[in-house]
Amino acid sequence: MTLPHAGRRIRVLITDDHPIFRDGLRRLLESEDGFEVVGEAKDGSEAIRMAQALHPDVILLDVAMPRVTGLAALEELGKMSTKVILLTAAIERADIVTALQLGARGVIMKDAATEQLFKGIRAVMGGQYWVGREGVSDLILMLKQMMAAEESEPKKTWGLTKRELEIIGTIVAGYPNKDIAKKFVISEDTVKHHLTNIFNKVGVSTRLELALFAVHHKLIKEF
DSSP states (O other): OOOOSSSSSSEEEOOSSOOHHHHHHHHHTTTTEEEEEEEEEHHHHHHHHHHHHHSEEEEEEESOOSSSHHHHHHHHTTEEEEEEEEEOOOOOOOHHHHHHHHTOOOEEEESSOOHHHHHHHHHHHHOEEEEETTEEEEEHHHHHHHHHSOOOOOOOTTTOOOOHHHHHHHHHHHOOOHHHHHHOOOOOHHHHHHHHHHHHTTTSSSSHHHHHHHHHHSSTTTT
């Protein structure tokens, strides 16, 4: 795979609470053409400070750290232009969904082959998501498949009406407002009104966040 940003290296910030692991990862990345390690952080709070100062392209973020965990730091890091990849020894499906909702672009296991690490970073820099051992171009489809493996649980509805749930289904399916309006024989302004109400009820601000939320909480019957 060719590197994005031809002519310069991918600048990486490593975040992990184990110095030996950080040192090994730095050596690994610097042994491969196209990567530059710009810093090392020992916990989530330090990662936030260093990301703000160094503006790396990618942050490799350990999930389980003292003081501020990777997932806790993601809420702030996810607002930055830096792409965040979780690097972890173990993670639950629900935590993967939460991480993606908070802005993570990938999850790479610590026992993955070296080449998988390199491929994952490059895939994320190329605009894809990376989960496990492969790139993901359709994030919503991947999440639907992943959550299908979960046992059904009682669902909270957040006060959503039947029509609002139907509209959420079309958002997950990728319908634009014009097609939603045609499907339900309503105006596009009414669709926008419904979406505003839905966003307010579940606490999201974009269509992607809404789709992720719906998949995570199994709001649509087929989930």
